[in-house]
Amino acid sequence: MENETKVMSVRDAIILAMSEEMRRDENVFLMGEDVGIFGGDFGTSVGMLQEFGKERVRDTPISENAISGCAIGAAMTGLRPIVDVTFMDFIVYMMDNIVNQAAKTRYMFGGKGQVPVVFRCAAGSGVGAAAQHSQSLEAWFTHIPGLKVVAPGTPADVKGILKSAIRDNNTVIFLEYKAQFNMKGEVPLDPEFTIPLGKAELKREGKDVTVVTYGRMLERVLQAADQVREAEGVSVEVVDLRTLMPLDKEAILNSVKKTGRVLLVNDAHKTGGFIGEIAATIAESDAFDYLDGRILRLAAEDVPVPYNAKLEAAMLPSVERIKKYILKLVNKR
Amino acid sequence: MENETKVMSVRDAIILAMSEEMRRDENVFLMGEDVGIFGGDFGTSVGMLQEFGKERVRDTPISENAISGCAIGAAMTGLRPIVDVTFMDFIVYMMDNIVNQAAKTRYMFGGKGQVPVVFRCAAGSGVGAAAQHSQSLEAWFTHIPGLKVVAPGTPADVKGILKSAIRDNNTVIFLEYKAQFNMKGEVPLDPEFTIPLGKAELKREGKDVTVVTYGRMLERVLQAADQVREAEGVSVEVVDLRTLMPLDKEAILNSVKKTGRVLLVNDAHKTGGFIGEIAATIAESDAFDYLDGRILRLAAEDVPVPYNAKLEAAMLPSVERIKKYILKLVNKR
Amino acid sequence: MAKSKKSTAKQEIPKEKLLHMYKLMCDIRNFDEKVNYMVKRGQVPGMTHFSVGEEAANVGAIAALSKGDLITSNHRGHGQAIAMEIGLNEMMAEIMGKATGTCKGKGGSMHIADLDKGNLGANGIVGGGMGMAIGAALTQQMKKTGKIVMCCFGDGAVNEGTFHETMNMASVWKLPVIFYSINNFYGISTPISSVINVDYNYQRACAYGIPGHFIEDGNDLPAVYDKFVELVDYVRSGNGPVLVESLTYRWHGHSTSDPGKYRTKQEVDEWKKKDPIVKYKNYLIENNQATEEELDEIDRKSMEAIEESVKFAMESPEPTLESAFEDIFAD
Amino acid sequence: MAKSKKSTAKQEIPKEKLLHMYKLMCDIRNFDEKVNYMVKRGQVPGMTHFSVGEEAANVGAIAALSKGDLITSNHRGHGQAIAMEIGLNEMMAEIMGKATGTCKGKGGSMHIADLDKGNLGANGIVGGGMGMAIGAALTQQMKKTGKIVMCCFGDGAVNEGTFHETMNMASVWKLPVIFYSINNFYGISTPISSVINVDYNYQRACAYGIPGHFIEDGNDLPAVYDKFVELVDYVRSGNGPVLVESLTYRWHGHSTSDPGKYRTKQEVDEWKKKDPIVKYKNYLIENNQATEEELDEIDRKSMEAIEESVKFAMESPEPTLESAFEDIFAD
């Protein structure tokens, strides 16, 4: 099993990661709306009720505040809940529990207690569900000391990062993308396969331009990188953050120092998004002195996500636009 | 009255602005916890119950969700509520109404309806109330298309901006600082005095360094600017944003192009704070080409606000540190 | 469980209104069945939730309102929108994401609204319309308009904190609002009986010192209408809010995709036998208010109107890219 | 309003426990009066809320718990913390912001916690402890520990949505938790009677199908204790949650600064006449459980302990600047 892999979807990688951790540690359990017989709004717990029973695959009332609060209290007293938030937009009702309680409890208590909860959030647009069902709100949480935030972009990373998040003794906001539950890739089957939080990965090595990204946009960035390398001979280094908090600044800065050119890409609204923080981090660091040009950003437009499928799609960075920006950086266009 | 001014506190400027607008427009009213006989948790509605009665200075149950929802529904149907959120930290319970409803309603309805509510939030640390009562959370709202966000830093600006916010037909998040309710300054008495949203003001003109700031930190930035000018002959231009959204990019970029050096200062946690967005805005613009050095940031430390007064104070940029950073930019230290 | 009882109507209702209600029920049924048909063929771009089976619960309630009264609605808002007499062409165009849609193609099924007609909007957030509802009611109270607000939601929504806060605020301020829980027994896959510890949602009125009302057969249009006439009168008279619940059933899955494992075919079939439209049709015929032919003609015209709306929607242009950047802020 | 009645105790309580409860009441009174004294002199750096006047409501309830049981508390948490036997030295040091404090000077009055002793913490957010309480109760249920949780809050807190959601979830899952509303008639300046539309908070139990209990004289320690012994037994036996409310009064302002215009001096004075400590003292003497001298000696020792705690706190070092950057994440 140790080196075996299997091609599977992000959805199945999530189910596998949770199931393995629930087998490994009886304190781990899943709770949320319709996680049981329904198998989760996005099918991310199909079959788990059958294996683990309804105590550990726990359907809840439609009560996001109670769900999050209950998870935190359970975590403070020895359990390790995973919460299926379903659409990330519904996290609005969990803000007190996540921000004022989970993130601060240990600090306010002078280092006592811990709150190991994973909040799994289906982020982003792409399913024609309009403005209240399409947000990527990671920037709210990266701003709050005491929270970890992760957003893996491949099935393997999803598995490895989710397992680490479940094992972590802190509250972790885990982004999964509703548009990518069916995305497939090789996933290690070893139940001890994990990916440490806080470590970015160079998904491509390159020397001309650095593109920093995470989560949903990784797929497009990789396509764009491969295409410009092929078509224009531009060598793009792709830094996949995977974890936003704690941020792997070193990986970012090293790459920028190497290439001198940087593009930042994510799928949240541009203004106030997390890539702004990355831009600022670069601009205040010694990597600034290596920059050959502006720090460019490509993100979702600053408009509520529209319903119409074409408009919805147009609000996101496309592969074409990512390529254009890469070429702009190397002055090819 | 037209050109008359009076020295008054921020608290009194708030009361004056609200009272003038309530006299002017019978649709304007104030609601929140203990705004009536108590006069507001911070005394920002003292005397208003007496003038306007309890229909229009409306004490509520401790129900932040209902308060915000009620305000929005009232606004959609013709009233113009001002909500006293009291501690900004409690806005966690208003997130659905502000983010999923108020910000998006007009857009989702294809341009129909409007939601003119002002949410007045007592932000920041400084009263020894610890981590759950000391946050400046403006970055959550600047990230959401459809909201306006303001943070004036002088009594006169507080009056003028608050009045414009009340007259605006959109939802406005208004930051006031619990540490500065007693701060005094000249305030115009003209009931038609307003300050347009979206316009920064150069609080100092200068040529060596630009400091961009807003809200609570303006006071310290001005002190630092005056002191380095006096002591070191460094000419600092202070760009006071006052409005964060819509952002006056032009004012920022023009100043940066003029000085080539820029420091950003606010009182929110550094990581993911709004000044990161400003840094990114500069770094992706043509002003980048004028930069003589890194874009520096000074903000609150990335730790939950501690209770102990000395620690609490040390988490914020001090005048000394602002000066140090300014001097660093001009290579004086 | 609701037992099938004989329909009753205490009110004297003019024939025109009786038939109009029938028409609205047909419109809802035909509209949603048509949309469902198109969803299955991939002709509808986004998420939709159908009101099929719940026609009486929607039409009977809203028919008791007067012009100028307001409603807030939820994700399952088609039935309420149609009962509020929204333009069907525009609504169909909206669901197909067209520029001519109610929301210019930017809102979709979950955000159908018509402020002019008093529909403050469907809502994608469970409980999301409750705050709006009490605020709209506050406006009516402060401006003394004599209008009232009806806040429509499902059964599962009663477990959101906003239900509690808004019910309480409305009760304390005696706001003119009817809280209406349309109980179709499930929130997605979750039986309401498994997530509340009382028998019915209306019983929660006790916590707010307000009347709780129960419509055991929410598929019986005259029963729903009668009860709402009573409640509208009570609320309009300044007595403060009420909570009312009706039992009904959704024939289709929760949303566009739903494996439906959580309920048996038998259960669904039994409810289909209690078809609210058939029931009302029989009532009208038995009470000599209309002939079968008249009613079939209404249904036929309704079908035509729906087909017309599809044509309108199909022929309508897609919204322009620029339009995505409009309508964010009011002037 | 609570009428002053003669104290009663149904339980046979050992003398040692009776006197220990008296000690705890004295500790609360003396501790908070001392802090208040220091606040007035600017010796306390932050916001505090006092439990003076509410000693019986706190001690009587918590004394009915067993070792291993848990509580969550709120901003007015001093009384509960002391009743849970927190170290007074550390608590005083915390309120003075010292490194030796319960929270190393980083939490302050509103965040006193002692996880080892079962106090999951005071909380600065009204309703903030309710979710934690049901979660802690879920742990007890899932791990079958036989322990229970008591969730303490005020009167005004019942209007937060979290009250509704957590009460409902606890009732549906039959979690072992006592929801305890300590009604001191005001939330800051707002009379509870003006923000609920029932007479008392405990009546809201009806919405969750669980028992609601009322302690009319929350200043009567034996009455409070008796009721809680009954409730603890009920909840520990696996019957699910209860809601209980006691009437009491806070003698001081809401918080460190409070003009207090919302209540009359007469009202405050009347409540001071119903002093829970005096009442309990008389009870103990009348029932020959203790002599006045014994009780005065307990009070004197309590005072000494408080003075000792102040000395400890005063002599304790300020936290280091570096400590502000510690304790954010667990390993």
Ligand SMILES: Cc1ncc(C[n+]2csc(CCOP(=O)(O)OP(=O)(O)O)c2C)c(N)n1
């Ligand atoms: C705040 C929030 N939580 C969860 C959801 C996901 N969701 C959409 S509809 C629904 C079920 C609603 O059930 P009910 O209120 O009974 O209405 P029904 O769909 O049965 O008409 C849920 C959980 C949501 N949209 N908003």
Ligand SMILES: Cc1ncc(C[n+]2csc(CCOP(=O)(O)OP(=O)(O)O)c2C)c(N)n1
């Ligand atoms: C969510 C939230 N809203 C408002 C406040 C401000 N606040 C602090 S205490 C309080 C009153 C609480 O009243 P009650 O529950 O009766 O407790 P008491 O202070 O009377 O003991 C309020 C409104 C808060 N801390 N948290």
Ligand SMILES: [Mg+2]
């Ligand atoms: Mg339902």
Ligand SMILES: [Mg+2]
């Ligand atoms: Mg109280």
